[in-house]
Structure formats: C-alpha cells, structure tokens
Amino acid sequence: MSADGRAIGARLREGDLSAAPAALNLLESTAPADREQATALMRVLSPAALGHEPPGHIIGVTGPPGAGKSTLLSALLAHWRSQEHLSVALLAVDPSSRRSGGSLLGDRARIEHDPSDRAVFIRSTAAGERLGGLAAGTRTAAHALAAAFDVVVVETVGVGQAETEVAEAVDTVVVVVQPGSGDSLQFLKAGIMEVPDILAVTKADTGQPAMSARRDLTAAMRSLGTDTPVLAVSSLPPPAGITELAQALAAHRAGCEVAARRRRGRHAGALIDFAAEHGNRGLRTLGGRDAAQRLLAALPDDLGEAEMVAALEAALAEASSPPVG
Amino acid sequence: MSEAVHPTRLPEREKPWMMRTYAGHSTAKASNELYRRNLAKGQTGLSIAFDLPTQTGHDPDEELARGEVGKVGVPIAHVGEMEALMEGIPLGEMNTSMTINATAAWLLALYIVAAERQGVPQERLTGTTQNDIIKEFLARGTYAFPPEPSMRLIADMVAYTVGNVPKWNPINICSYHLQEAGATPVQEIAYSLSNAIAVLDAVRERLGGQADELMGKVFGRISFFVNAGVRFVEEHAKLRAASILWEEIGRERYGVSDPRQLRFRYGVQVNSLGLTEAQPENNVQRIVLEALAVTLGRNARARAIQLPAWNEALGLPRPWDQQWSLRIQQVLAFETDILEYPDIFEGSKVMDGLVAELLAGARAEMAVVAEHGGAVAAVPYMKAALVDSHRERIRRIEAGEQVVVGQNRFTESEPSPLTADAEGGILVVDPAVEAQEIEAVRRWRAERDQAAVDAALADLSRVATEDGAERGNLMEASIVAARAGATTGEWAGALRAVFGSYRAPTGVGEASAPAGTASEPERLAALRDRVSALGEQLGRRPKILVGKPGLDGHSNGAEQIAVRARDAGMDVVYEGIRLTPSQIAASALQEGVHVIGLSILSGSHRELIPAVMEALREAGVSAPVIVGGIIPEQDAAALRQAGVAAVYTPKDFDISKIMSEIIDLLGTSANADGNGAASPSAPGTAARPAPPSAASKSAK
Known part of the structure; x- marks a missing residue:
C-alpha cells in the first residue's frame, strides 16, 4: 500500500512539519505506485494550486570535502533556531562512492542538532548514479518542504562543475571555501564563479590565511563585475560571522526574483527528469533540447514540475503517434 | 665457560x-x-x-x-x-x-x-x-x-x-x-x-x-x-x-x-x-x-x-x-622458572x-x-x-x-558445565543499584555547602577560559572542587560549557571501498544482487540505521556492520556512539530507514533496548530492530519478546551471514506491508510493549 500523496501534501501545505518523513519516503521512491502518489503530492503544492511559490527559503550549501560545511551548518542551525526561531529542513546529499551501490551517510552525525527539536528535519541521501551532485528527488523534495519549513537547506559536496545543478534547485547558493587549502585557486580555475550568491570563507579563527583567502576571492569577484558578498566565518566556539551570514542569506533572498528563479529551476528539472525517463531519443522526437525548452517556456508560469514533465510527455506522445486518417 | x-x-x-x-x-x-x-x-x-x-x-x-x-x-x-x-x-x-x-x-x-x-x-x-x-x-x-x-x-x-x-x-x-x-x-x-x-x-x-x-x-x-x-x-x-x-x-x-x-x-x-x-x-x-x-x-x-x-x-x-x-x-x-634467568x-x-x-x-x-x-x-x-x-x-x-x-574450526563440542548455572556463568548487576545511586547523589547535593561548591566551580570555569603561558592549572582548581564536594557531572559540565562538546570521527565514512582481492567476492556479489532486487521491490535502496545507545564507546562491531552493509549495497546512516533512545527514534523516522541495527557491549541492553523500542513506537516507526552485543541467551529471549527481530552475539562472527538475514527480514516485511519503511506503523508490525520491569525502570 502506498501512502496517500494528496493527504501528505495537504499536511505540508498546512505547515505540519511532521509530514516531512512520509513525504520524503514517497518522493525518493521509484516504485510505480509511489511515483503516482508523489505526483499527487506535488500537485497539491504547485504554485498554481497554492496560489504562490512555497514560501520557505531554499538554500544550497556546497563546497569541497573538508571545507567545514557540516560545522558551518551546525552553527547556522543553532542561529536559526535560537535567534530567529525558524523551522529548518536539511537535505544532505552524500557523494559516497557508488562502487558497491551502497553508501555511508555521515552528515547526520556530523551536524550538531537537538534530536528532540521537532522543528528541525534532517534527511540524508546518496547522490547515487546521478551526475551533478543531487540525488534524484532532492529538487522536488526541497520544493515540497519549502511549503512547510521556513528554511530548506540542500547540502552537497561540490566537485567543480557539479554546483550548477544545485544552483538551479535553490533560491540562494552559498559556496564554502576553506582558506589556505588551494581551494580558492581551484575555485577561480573551475569557472564556476557565476554559481555562488554568497561565498563563505571558513576557519576565520586561523587569522591570516582566512583573511587572504577572503581578499583574493573578493578581488576575483570584482574583476568578474559582480558584488557577490564574501564573508569570513568561524564555527568554533565562540562562533563568529554566523549572524552576518544569516543576514546576507536573507538579504539575497529578499533581493532575488524567487518565482522566476524557481521557474527556471523547474524547467531544468523537468528536462532532466524527462531525459532520464525517455533518453535523448525522446528529446530528439520533441525536436531537440531547445525545442523542449521553448515548449516549457510556453506553459503557464505557475505549473509544478510534475505538470511540466506531463506536458512534455504529452507532446512526445503526439509527436510519435502515427498521423490519423 | x-x-x-x-x-x-x-x-x-x-x-x-x-x-x-x-x-x-x-x-x-x-x-x-x-x-x-x-x-x-x-x-x-x-x-x-x-x-x-x-x-x-x-x-x-x-x-x-x-x-x-x-x-x-x-x-x-x-x-x-x-x-x-x-x-x-x-x-x-x-x-x-x-x-x-x-x-x-x-x-x-x-x-x-x-x-x-x-x-x-x-x-x-x-x-x-x-x-x-x-x-x-x-x-x-x-x-x-x-x-x-x-x-x-x-x-x-x-x-x-x-x-x-x-x-x-x-x-x-x-x-x-x-x-x-x-x-x-x-x-x-x-x-x-x-x-x-x-x-x-x-x-x-x-x-x-x-x-x-x-x-x-x-x-x-x-x-x-x-x-x-x-x-x-x-x-x-x-x-x-x-x-x-x-x-x-x-x-x-x-x-x-x-x-x-x-x-x-x-x-x-x-x-x-x-x-x-x-x-x-x-x-x-x-x-x-x-x-x-x-x-x-x-x-x-x-x-x-x-x-x-x-x-x-x-x-x-x-x-x-x-x-x-x-x-x-x-x-x-x-x-615456573621464568623469573630465574x-x-x-x-x-x-x-x-x-x-x-x-x-x-x-x-x-x-x-x-x-x-x-x-x-x-x-x-x-x-x-x-x-x-x-x-x-x-x-x-x-x-x-x-x-x-x-x-571452537569458532571457525573444531566446532563440535560437549555441553559446557561452566555455563550451566541459571545466570549462564556471569555477573549480573542488581538493577536496583541505579535508583539507589540516583537517590544518593541527590542527597549528597542537598547536604553539602552549596556556596563553596559554586565558588569552586566558578573558579574552575575561570581557569578553563585562561589562555597562554600564564594560565592556571586545572588540576589545582579540580582539587579545590573535589574538597568542596562537587560532583563528577558538575565538574565535567563546567568544563563542557567552556570547551564545548565533541563527536569523534567514526572512521566508517573514510574506510576504503572493498578491495578487489576480497576472498569472498561471490558472496558479496550475491548480497548486492539481492539488495538491488530488494531496492526495486521497496522503491528505494534499502536503508539501515546503525547506532549505539547508551554511553558504551566500543564501536568496533557497529562500525564493521555499517561498512559491510555499505559494501553489500545498502544506504547506511551511521550515527556513532552515545545516542539516547529518543535520538535513535528521531533519526529512524526522519531518515525513513527500513531497518535499525543497535549495538551494546556494556550490559545495559536490558534497560536500553526496551527504552529504544518504546521510543520508536511513540514515534510511529515500524522498521524492524536487530541488536548486537555481549548478550546472554536468557536476555536475548527477553529482547525478542520485547519485539526485537534478531539478536547477534560474538559467536555470530560471519557478518555476510548477518547481512543475508537482514535482507531476508526486509523481504518479509516488504511483503507484509508493501513498504517496510519507517512510516506510521501498521497494526501488528509495531513493537510489542516493553516488559513491565524495563518499563518501570525507564520511567525516570
């Protein structure tokens, strides 16, 4: 028996945080019955059905292994809960090797949180076979949780170009950089300067290295003609720069076109899902990637991703059915 | 000569x-x-x-x-x-x-x-x-x-x-x-x-x-x-x-x-x-x-x-x-003569x-x-x-x-008279000890000079915050606090407040993927095939939570289970040591795991496992629980009675066999309720109530 997707969606819409586990169980599932219920769930939460975008702030936190993401998130989580009283959902995507198919999901243990706090939800998933750093279902899950939680964090391990998929799935991207590790240089070379909305240089307590990393990155950002904020943070007690980071996050969100950004994200997501299901051949039948993009752009703005995929599939069925008469 | x-x-x-x-x-x-x-x-x-x-x-x-x-x-x-x-x-x-x-x-x-x-x-x-x-x-x-x-x-x-x-x-x-x-x-x-x-x-x-x-x-x-x-x-x-x-x-x-x-x-x-x-x-x-x-x-x-x-x-x-x-x-x-040469x-x-x-x-x-x-x-x-x-x-x-x-060779054995008595040849600590000790420490706190304790602990905190070559010695401040009558928890609490608490690395995330030269690639491959098939059936890759309730830090066994489960193709949430029952229940629920593996070596399974079962039931988690540790047979029976699906002890050294049994277990529960995940429990699959003795003890 599959869970009732509509009911779970309705609970999230009403702000019932305890619906999160059941929602994730559905959204992560590949079983056909679950897929159907997952679609029903997402229909309830589409902008069209809600009358607005799900209100939570979806934040992507990414960076190389060892940069201090978990420690930073622990400090941010403490700040959001104790200072701003915001509910927080955290989707931790683990890059573990899929050589055996299995993975060890360690983030839950690394991120300090109060297990009795009902307003904090943490879910770990393996990135799996998916390239681009996100697990299947993470994008839709973030969208669904944003209906109930004030903040939804998607944490991924950045390995170069992969950050771009994260950027398409969230409202604000924070790239975490560790000073003195050559990360900042890597970062400049990797050509992903357009990805971050905020740069956080960790381990500010190290003093000089953190300061110079911050200076280099600020200069690099200026030379690109952007004014992306570069913040220095220290998560060790006493934490420093955490309040400033939280403020910068809120400021970015207030200044960005959330609806437009999410729509672009849904377009990209719908294409990925469609291609995963129907392959390049499906795309060719539609007339190629650009044609599919145009098709999506012509749809109403407030459709959910599931409806967008459905529209592409309808177009595919039409294009492949033999002419009548 | x-x-x-x-x-x-x-x-x-x-x-x-x-x-x-x-x-x-x-x-x-x-x-x-x-x-x-x-x-x-x-x-x-x-x-x-x-x-x-x-x-x-x-x-x-x-x-x-x-x-x-x-x-x-x-x-x-x-x-x-x-x-x-x-x-x-x-x-x-x-x-x-x-x-x-x-x-x-x-x-x-x-x-x-x-x-x-x-x-x-x-x-x-x-x-x-x-x-x-x-x-x-x-x-x-x-x-x-x-x-x-x-x-x-x-x-x-x-x-x-x-x-x-x-x-x-x-x-x-x-x-x-x-x-x-x-x-x-x-x-x-x-x-x-x-x-x-x-x-x-x-x-x-x-x-x-x-x-x-x-x-x-x-x-x-x-x-x-x-x-x-x-x-x-x-x-x-x-x-x-x-x-x-x-x-x-x-x-x-x-x-x-x-x-x-x-x-x-x-x-x-x-x-x-x-x-x-x-x-x-x-x-x-x-x-x-x-x-x-x-x-x-x-x-x-x-x-x-x-x-x-x-x-x-x-x-x-x-x-x-x-x-x-x-x-x-x-x-x-x-x-012997060894001390003569x-x-x-x-x-x-x-x-x-x-x-x-x-x-x-x-x-x-x-x-x-x-x-x-x-x-x-x-x-x-x-x-x-x-x-x-x-x-x-x-x-x-x-x-x-x-x-x-006696374990992997020459396993034929006569029954051992050494383990034949009622307790199985081991010491069992009287469960009343804990209540007595709680009472005793509360009495101690009530009867001491509180002002002297407060002053000593404040001084300990002050020394702990000092830095550099001129800082005071924590040993001296500790002796003063000991004389004043501070407790172990207060001493550590004062230092935790200054130093922060800590979780050590678990080592399992970094442990390398299975070597290509493993002697049993066939068994592992067979396990992976079964895990994949089970994943199809469940809709998600089988997900297991491995953790240690209580204060026991001997995590080697739990780590080996976690690593092998990963090698067999499962998604493993490993939370390490020192987990409270409510923490385990919250993790199992939020992570949507299909099975929960708990390890205890300190002998506290009689109290802690029923407390975990209770917490899981309260959270509405129906995923089966397996337990490993130094657990005498009569305790194992009691745990199974309390709803534990399987109990493993040091004689179960074949971890691949344990994995295989976990897969059997998940296959059965998947058939029973369609989705073995930690979703609100279906009637009949929920943990049975804890036995009265354990329940009364856990009510603190």
Whole structure:
C-alpha cells in the first residue's frame, strides 16, 4: 500500500512539519505506485494550486570535502533556531562512492542538532548514479518542504562543475571555501564563479590565511563585475560571522526574483527528469533540447514540475503517434 | 665457560611483576569489599574499573546515564564515594591503577583528597591514571571534550603531578585498545608512540622555560598500557621493538640521557578481542599464552599485569572468574622458572629479525602520522586505518584463513558445565543499584555547602577560559572542587560549557571501498544482487540505521556492520556512539530507514533496548530492530519478546551471514506491508510493549 500523496501534501501545505518523513519516503521512491502518489503530492503544492511559490527559503550549501560545511551548518542551525526561531529542513546529499551501490551517510552525525527539536528535519541521501551532485528527488523534495519549513537547506559536496545543478534547485547558493587549502585557486580555475550568491570563507579563527583567502576571492569577484558578498566565518566556539551570514542569506533572498528563479529551476528539472525517463531519443522526437525548452517556456508560469514533465510527455506522445486518417 | 660474561642464571630470582585485577561494579561499598578480598588472595595492586557515566563525566541522575550506572565499573560521583571505595585500604602503601581518561584529572583530584582525609600526603601516592585521550577518540569512545582542550587537561595534569605527586604515572599511553580495534602490531607501535609524542610535545610547551630542566623527569613518568594477542612470539617482538623506539625518541626528540628515565615501562591487559563466546573454556589457554608474551623475555617484561577472565565474551566476570585469572599469574610467577634467568631471547637471530621488521614498519607508519600533522590531527586517518585493519581481520576469520579454535574450526563440542548455572556463568548487576545511586547523589547535593561548591566551580570555569603561558592549572582548581564536594557531572559540565562538546570521527565514512582481492567476492556479489532486487521491490535502496545507545564507546562491531552493509549495497546512516533512545527514534523516522541495527557491549541492553523500542513506537516507526552485543541467551529471549527481530552475539562472527538475514527480514516485511519503511506503523508490525520491569525502570 502506498501512502496517500494528496493527504501528505495537504499536511505540508498546512505547515505540519511532521509530514516531512512520509513525504520524503514517497518522493525518493521509484516504485510505480509511489511515483503516482508523489505526483499527487506535488500537485497539491504547485504554485498554481497554492496560489504562490512555497514560501520557505531554499538554500544550497556546497563546497569541497573538508571545507567545514557540516560545522558551518551546525552553527547556522543553532542561529536559526535560537535567534530567529525558524523551522529548518536539511537535505544532505552524500557523494559516497557508488562502487558497491551502497553508501555511508555521515552528515547526520556530523551536524550538531537537538534530536528532540521537532522543528528541525534532517534527511540524508546518496547522490547515487546521478551526475551533478543531487540525488534524484532532492529538487522536488526541497520544493515540497519549502511549503512547510521556513528554511530548506540542500547540502552537497561540490566537485567543480557539479554546483550548477544545485544552483538551479535553490533560491540562494552559498559556496564554502576553506582558506589556505588551494581551494580558492581551484575555485577561480573551475569557472564556476557565476554559481555562488554568497561565498563563505571558513576557519576565520586561523587569522591570516582566512583573511587572504577572503581578499583574493573578493578581488576575483570584482574583476568578474559582480558584488557577490564574501564573508569570513568561524564555527568554533565562540562562533563568529554566523549572524552576518544569516543576514546576507536573507538579504539575497529578499533581493532575488524567487518565482522566476524557481521557474527556471523547474524547467531544468523537468528536462532532466524527462531525459532520464525517455533518453535523448525522446528529446530528439520533441525536436531537440531547445525545442523542449521553448515548449516549457510556453506553459503557464505557475505549473509544478510534475505538470511540466506531463506536458512534455504529452507532446512526445503526439509527436510519435502515427498521423490519423 | 663464559658464565661470567653472560650468566645463564640471575644471581637471585627476580621479584614478580605487580598483579592486578580490573574490577569494580555496582557501588563504592560493594567494590571496596571486592578489592579487600582480592588483596587477601595475593593481588598486589588495585585496578579500578569505573562505570561509563563516571568515565564520561555524567552524574547517575542524568539522562545519558540511564541503564549504565554501576554496570561496567564502579560509579564515583563525589569525594564521599571515593573515600568509601578506599576505606580500610592504606593509600600510602597501595599502588592504584585507574582506567580513567576524559575525567582523569577529576578522579585523581578525588583520590588525592580521599588520601588527604586518610592522613596521607599526595607526595606518597603511587599509581597510574590512564588519561590517554587520543585512543579514546580512536577506539574506546569515552571522551568528553574536544581534542585541543583534552590535551590541555592532560598537560596540566602531567605538569602538576611531576611537581606534587612525583611517584604517580599521570598518563598511561594505551596501545591496548588499538589492538582491540583491529590494529596490526606495526599500527599498535606506531600509533601509540605517535600518541606519546603528541602528549610530550604538549607538556613541553606547557612547561615553557622549565622544559629543559624537567623533560627527563616527565619522560620517565610516561608509561604504557599494551595488549598481547595469542601470536605470542610476534607479540613479544613487538614489545622489544617498542622499547627500542621509545628510547630513541627520548634521546633524540627530548634530549633525555638518564637510562632509568629512558626505560619503556608498561602494564598489560592481554587480548579480549580474540576471546570467544563459543567453547569459552578455550580462552583460558589463550590467556596463558598471551601472558607468556609479556613475561618470557626479561628485556621487555611487563611491570604490571591484569588478565581478562575466561568468560568476558559472555558478560561481566564474577569474582571467582577473576580469581582464576589471578591464579594464572601466580602460577607463572611462583611455580615456573621464568623469573630465574636473564633475557632468554638475547642473541636469537629470529627474534632480532622479527624486531627489525616491526621497527621498519613502525617507523614508516609514524612518518605518515607525522605528515598528517601529528597524532591529534591524524585521528581521522588512524581511525580509518584501524577500521580497515579490523575489517581485514574479520574477513580472514570468515574465510577460515585465520583459525579460531571452537569458532571457525573444531566446532563440535560437549555441553559446557561452566555455563550451566541459571545466570549462564556471569555477573549480573542488581538493577536496583541505579535508583539507589540516583537517590544518593541527590542527597549528597542537598547536604553539602552549596556556596563553596559554586565558588569552586566558578573558579574552575575561570581557569578553563585562561589562555597562554600564564594560565592556571586545572588540576589545582579540580582539587579545590573535589574538597568542596562537587560532583563528577558538575565538574565535567563546567568544563563542557567552556570547551564545548565533541563527536569523534567514526572512521566508517573514510574506510576504503572493498578491495578487489576480497576472498569472498561471490558472496558479496550475491548480497548486492539481492539488495538491488530488494531496492526495486521497496522503491528505494534499502536503508539501515546503525547506532549505539547508551554511553558504551566500543564501536568496533557497529562500525564493521555499517561498512559491510555499505559494501553489500545498502544506504547506511551511521550515527556513532552515545545516542539516547529518543535520538535513535528521531533519526529512524526522519531518515525513513527500513531497518535499525543497535549495538551494546556494556550490559545495559536490558534497560536500553526496551527504552529504544518504546521510543520508536511513540514515534510511529515500524522498521524492524536487530541488536548486537555481549548478550546472554536468557536476555536475548527477553529482547525478542520485547519485539526485537534478531539478536547477534560474538559467536555470530560471519557478518555476510548477518547481512543475508537482514535482507531476508526486509523481504518479509516488504511483503507484509508493501513498504517496510519507517512510516506510521501498521497494526501488528509495531513493537510489542516493553516488559513491565524495563518499563518501570525507564520511567525516570
């Protein structure tokens, strides 16, 4: 028996945080019955059905292994809960090797949180076979949780170009950089300067290295003609720069076109899902990637991703059915 | 003859090593009686086992202490209990070893004040505090503070004792637990000596201008606590290699030249990892052979020995079991002739060759640790290396490449009369102890001079926040707090507030993917196929939560299950140690796991497992629970009664078989309710109510 997707969606819409586990169980599932219920769930939460975008702030936190993401998130989580009283959902995507198919999901243990706090939800998933750093279902899950939680964090391990998929799935991207590790240089070379909305240089307590990393990155950002904020943070007690980071996050969100950004994200997501299901051949039948993009752009703005995929599939069925008469 | 140059016999029989028994349970009073009986039997020193709340800095009435009070050792919450523990034992003459680490400074402070009240000044005290925090991060898990402040506590303690308690060994660097965690002899030498270097460097820095003058004394007070496995020839070589390297480090790194200060002094508890639950009587001969490893050659003989009991893989040993182990030592020391000769391996080419091999390996591995920035910074590296070594050991036993008599070979056995009594031949701690101790600590707090305690704790916090060369010594502030009547939980709480708390790396995330040369690729491949098929059926890849409820930090077993589950293709949420029942329930629910694996070795399963089942039921999680640990059969039956799907004990050494059974279990529950995930429970699949005894205990 599959869970009732509509009911779970309705609970999230009403702000019932305890619906999160059941929602994730559905959204992560590949079983056909679950897929159907997952679609029903997402229909309830589409902008069209809600009358607005799900209100939570979806934040992507990414960076190389060892940069201090978990420690930073622990400090941010403490700040959001104790200072701003915001509910927080955290989707931790683990890059573990899929050589055996299995993975060890360690983030839950690394991120300090109060297990009795009902307003904090943490879910770990393996990135799996998916390239681009996100697990299947993470994008839709973030969208669904944003209906109930004030903040939804998607944490991924950045390995170069992969950050771009994260950027398409969230409202604000924070790239975490560790000073003195050559990360900042890597970062400049990797050509992903357009990805971050905020740069956080960790381990500010190290003093000089953190300061110079911050200076280099600020200069690099200026030379690109952007004014992306570069913040220095220290998560060790006493934490420093955490309040400033939280403020910068809120400021970015207030200044960005959330609806437009999410729509672009849904377009990209719908294409990925469609291609995963129907392959390049499906795309060719539609007339190629650009044609599919145009098709999506012509749809109403407030459709959910599931409806967008459905529209592409309808177009595919039409294009492949033999002419009548 | 060449007798004058190289005598065959010593002029007189050598004095035996110090004989101890690792003991303590229930209450200070009960443990005091046990110690006095042991001393009457010819034991020559004390070895105190503290319970887990005391080891991790919690009072008996804190939530995390539940189920653990008085279990694996004696609870000592304040100076009154330390006095009761030592009543009638003259501390001026006794040599006392305390297995205490994170809270070592505190327990030594309590010991000093207890002695003071017996009229014995601290200068006269002799003994050892284990105080080796790095191996707690690596293998044993009873840490309380993050690495940096933990090292500071140790440095303060060493600086204090060198000046004020000159005959005390303030730290006992442990290779023992590294072997229990799977270390090879080379890793055991390399990691423990790297660890000693980290400590000595911290003390040298602490001493500042006095370092040149005092380093020889400090070096001479560092002792070791080692392990010896049943491959006793190689094990003996390991100790010879360690003593050569130690002397070298003393001379070259710290400029020590006095030969007495350069001596590698060590105490031993021989191997528990190799003791079996199957045919447990065989453990006696294993223990005897392991004792030979540390006594045979005079040049690397132990200073103090404590032997495990034959039934340690079954549960807590009784006084009679421990007496048997003491008698082994006494036969070795007083009946055999090993104490009559000079070193019997001197000039042996085989022994020298073995030592040279181990030295080369250890030097190379120490260089790797140094490249990682020393032992403190290299904890994640060493932890992952140990998890890998342990996995290899288990693989060899599973594949029959390493013979374990009675377990993977010669398994036919007559029923054992040793385990035939009602309790199965082990000690069971009276469950009423916990309630008594909670009551006792509350009474203590109510009756003391609260203003004096508050002032002492405030001063402790102030010293903890100080920085730089001029900072105060935490040991002094701790002694004042001990005198005032502060409790173990208050002392640790004050320091946690300043230092922060900490979770050590689990090592499993970093453990390498299965080697292509695994001897059982077919079995693993078959498991993966079944896991994939199950994933199709469930809609998601099977997801397992592995964790350890309670304070027990012996995580080796849980880590091996986690790593193998990953290798078999499952998604594994591994949360490590010290989880409360509600934490486990919250994780299981949020993560949507299909099965939950819990591991407990401290004997607190009777209280904790039913409490976890209850918490899961309250959270609406229906995923099946499996339990592993040192669990006597009659307890296993009770756990199954309480709704546990399967119980595994040390005799279940074949982890692939355990995996296969987990897959069976998930296949069944998937068929039963369509989706075995931790979703609100379907009627009939929920955990049955906990038995009344456990339920009443868990209601605190």
